[in-house]
Every structure is written in structure tokens, then in C-alpha cells.
Amino acid sequence: MVLDAQSLENRGLKMMKVLILSDQKPGHLNPSISLATLMGWDYDVFNLRYKNRSAKKMSYLCDGLFIKAPKLYKSLPEKNSYELIISAGSNTFYANKMLAKDWKIPNIALLYPRGYRLNFSHILCPNYDHPPKRSNITALPVNLSCTEPNWYRKKATEFIKNQHQPHRSSIGLVIGGSSFRSKIDPNQLREQITDVLEKTPEHEHWVTTSRRTTPEIDALLQEFPFDYQLIWSQNPYNPLPAFIELCEQLYITEDSASMVSEAVSYGRSSVTVLETQTLKKKHKLNEFIQNLISDGYLKDMYTVSDTPTKKINIKPLIEKALRDID
Structure with a gap:
């Protein structure tokens, strides 16, 4: 100590x-x-x-x-x-x-x-x-993220007022970017997005990128008729909290532990991870993703079950740990 x-x-x-x-x-x-x-x-x-x-x-x-x-x-x-x-x-x-x-x-x-x-x-x-x-x-089991309901409701209200008024149930896609651990392959992502849109024609489809998303991926997204699209390089607004609060399903590229952690810690969305090209097969991020899939907090694109993913609550674990501090 x-x-x-x-x-x-x-x-x-x-x-x-x-x-x-x-x-x-x-x-x-x-x-x-x-x-x-x-x-x-x-x-x-x-x-x-x-x-x-x-x-x-x-x-x-x-x-x-x-x-x-x-x-x-x-x-x-x-x-x-x-x-x-x-x-x-x-x-x-x-x-x-x-x-x-x-x-x-x-x-x-x-x-x-x-x-x-x-x-x-x-x-x-x-x-x-x-x-x-x-x-x-x-x-x-996950990174710390906000789980305060009032904060998410506030972000959702701001999104509806200033960004987009939804008219149907929504599917959210959250696209990260390449790093030393993994790379987003444009052809693979195109197939993944096509698959999501074809399987959910009755839903609205929303997409957001991040600060690490490449111009090539930004351009690829223009191929699809999204109901709402946020390109971070053009508008550094973060709609992820609103996506988590409002979307029925979320699809998130597996490159960001923080985005995945936030999505599996709060909300009603069932969360599916979009596979990327992993440059280091045994990297800790791979372990993180696989553990969440095994425990039912995430799905991958190959999961055929319609059972929604669970949400993880780490507050009791943290409270117990901090009560023992001296």
C-alpha cells in the first residue's frame, strides 16, 4: 500500500x-x-x-x-x-x-x-x-464506462432533437479503425454491412465512424442507403450513447475495447461484433472479445441464435473491491 x-x-x-x-x-x-x-x-x-x-x-x-x-x-x-x-x-x-x-x-x-x-x-x-x-x-471483465440511465436518456433526446428523428426500430453500426493490432478490410466490411442490411429490411440503419476510421472506409459507407450516417472526420460528434439507448441491435467492429465495453454494459441492444483482420492472433483484445462471446455478452456474425446478448454489471464487483481499501 x-x-x-x-x-x-x-x-x-x-x-x-x-x-x-x-x-x-x-x-x-x-x-x-x-x-x-x-x-x-x-x-x-x-x-x-x-x-x-x-x-x-x-x-x-x-x-x-x-x-x-x-x-x-x-x-x-x-x-x-x-x-x-x-x-x-x-x-x-x-x-x-x-x-x-x-x-x-x-x-x-x-x-x-x-x-x-x-x-x-x-x-x-x-x-x-x-x-x-x-x-x-x-x-x-470489461473496461469502465458510464452506466447512468439519465445520462443515456439525455444523449438520446439530444440525438433525436439535433441529429435524426427515428420512425422505425433501428440497427446501429459502429465502425472503428485500423491499429497495430488489427485492420479493417474494406471488402470484408462491405460484405458484413450488406449482410446486416439484407437481414433487417424492416429496420432503420444507422452508422457512425470514429477518429481512427480511414478515408477509404468513409468512402465505402457512401455505397449504402443508411437512414443516419455520421462520418467522424467531417463531424466529430459521438452518437454512440444514443445508439446504445435507442437501437434494437448494435454491430461494432472488434478493434475497440472501450466501445465494446460501453455497449455490453448498458442499454437494451443485442450486441454483435464485426470481425476484423487481426494482425496479432494472440493479442489481448482477441481474448477480451472471445471471453465476452463465451459468456453471452457478445455475438459474432456466425451466431445463428436469436437470443439477445446479456448486459454485464460490474458495479457490485467494484463496490466490494473498494470497501476493502485501507
């Missing part, structure tokens, strides 16, 4: 003010906010940045040698009015530890802090990271 802090249970799980340290990456900040929202905590966000790349490398050495080096960062919060620190991402973990020790409060790391000592008050990380079995580590 970083410190001998009063337990979160004694401090009051529902009445806490927490500090979120952010590296300004949505994939790291959003889970931190989701945790605070899930637990009913008030929060502030402080943006962090190392002075340079060498400073980040030095942080691993300093942490291993128990050296405090706040000057590795451009700035750090000076005033403590918080009862807990949360952060996600390697750019935040060292600062998280220093501040928690100075302020004598508990801290939580989201994602596995590889390369750093594991002496956080608690670590919440995906189970595909295969973390060691320790009392201060909880492996989660």
Missing part, C-alpha cells in the same frame, strides 16, 4: 470528493470519470504532462528506487481538498503515487500500471492484462 489511510468505507463511499489526474486521452479520462459517477463521488480533473519523454522514463526509475521527483511534471496540484485520487494511463501513475503519499489519502489506478510498483491502494484493470493475484488488484 502507498499509505495507511482511513478506509473508503469509513469515509463514506457516497460522500467523497476525488481528484482525477488526466493525461488528456479520452480512453483514460472517461473510465476515471465513469468510476466517480458510478460510485456517486464528486470530482475535479487536473491535466498532467511530463516535461519531456526523458522525464517519463525517469519516473519508472524513480518509482523503483522510492525517489520523489515532482519536477518531472510541468505542474502538479498544490492544494489538497480531496479524499481520494484516481488516474488511468502511464503518464499519470507516478504523480498519483506522489500526491497520495504527500496528502495521506488513498489512490486508485485504472488499467494495469505496468513498469511501476503495484503499491496503489487499489488497482482496477481488465482481466486480459492477467494481473498478479493481490489483495489490492481487481480484474474486471
Whole structure:
């Protein structure tokens, strides 16, 4: 443990003010906010940045040698009015530890802090990271995402008012992009979309892309008569929360653990994953997807069952883990 802090249970799980340290990456900040929202905590966000790349490398050495080096960062919060620190991402973990020790409060790391000592008050990380079995580590089946019904209803209302007024039940397609792990093949995606549209002619069909979607895939989507289409490169609006709230079925490319996690954690949609060309056959994302399929939270395109997929609720798991922090 970083410190001998009063337990979160004694401090009051529902009445806490927490500090979120952010590296300004949505994939790291959003889970931190989701945790605070899930637990009913008030929060502030402080943006962090190392002075340079060498400073980040030095942080691993300093942490291993128990050296405090706040000057590795451009700035750090000076005033403590918080009862807990949360952060996600390697750019935040060292600062998280220093501040928690100075302020004598508990801290939580989201994602596995590889390369750093594991002496956080608690670590919440995906189970595909295969973390060691320790009392201060909880492996989660999905990434943290917002599951607040009022937030989704608000996003759906905004979508209907400003984006599209649906007239029939809807099918949503969520297209990600290529990465070092996988590649979206245009011909494969064309066949997948054609199959979805042919099997659901009575539905509206909506599609959204993401910041990683290539121009080639953007152009491919123009071949289809979608009732609603959002091309992120032309309009960086995020309709995914509205899709999750409103769509009867969702089809999501398998390249994004965060998008898949959000879809299987909330809503009424049955979720099917669209296969991509995997560049690393044994990558942890493959394991993540296959585990969700095996447990009934996802389908693949080859599943013939009409049984809707289940939704996963990780709140009880998190509440149990955080009650044990000291």
C-alpha cells in the first residue's frame, strides 16, 4: 500500500470528493470519470504532462528506487481538498503515487500500471492484462464506462432533437479503425454491412465512424442507403450513447475495447461484433472479445441464435473491491 489511510468505507463511499489526474486521452479520462459517477463521488480533473519523454522514463526509475521527483511534471496540484485520487494511463501513475503519499489519502489506478510498483491502494484493470493475484488488484471483465440511465436518456433526446428523428426500430453500426493490432478490410466490411442490411429490411440503419476510421472506409459507407450516417472526420460528434439507448441491435467492429465495453454494459441492444483482420492472433483484445462471446455478452456474425446478448454489471464487483481499501 502507498499509505495507511482511513478506509473508503469509513469515509463514506457516497460522500467523497476525488481528484482525477488526466493525461488528456479520452480512453483514460472517461473510465476515471465513469468510476466517480458510478460510485456517486464528486470530482475535479487536473491535466498532467511530463516535461519531456526523458522525464517519463525517469519516473519508472524513480518509482523503483522510492525517489520523489515532482519536477518531472510541468505542474502538479498544490492544494489538497480531496479524499481520494484516481488516474488511468502511464503518464499519470507516478504523480498519483506522489500526491497520495504527500496528502495521506488513498489512490486508485485504472488499467494495469505496468513498469511501476503495484503499491496503489487499489488497482482496477481488465482481466486480459492477467494481473498478479493481490489483495489490492481487481480484474474486471470489461473496461469502465458510464452506466447512468439519465445520462443515456439525455444523449438520446439530444440525438433525436439535433441529429435524426427515428420512425422505425433501428440497427446501429459502429465502425472503428485500423491499429497495430488489427485492420479493417474494406471488402470484408462491405460484405458484413450488406449482410446486416439484407437481414433487417424492416429496420432503420444507422452508422457512425470514429477518429481512427480511414478515408477509404468513409468512402465505402457512401455505397449504402443508411437512414443516419455520421462520418467522424467531417463531424466529430459521438452518437454512440444514443445508439446504445435507442437501437434494437448494435454491430461494432472488434478493434475497440472501450466501445465494446460501453455497449455490453448498458442499454437494451443485442450486441454483435464485426470481425476484423487481426494482425496479432494472440493479442489481448482477441481474448477480451472471445471471453465476452463465451459468456453471452457478445455475438459474432456466425451466431445463428436469436437470443439477445446479456448486459454485464460490474458495479457490485467494484463496490466490494473498494470497501476493502485501507
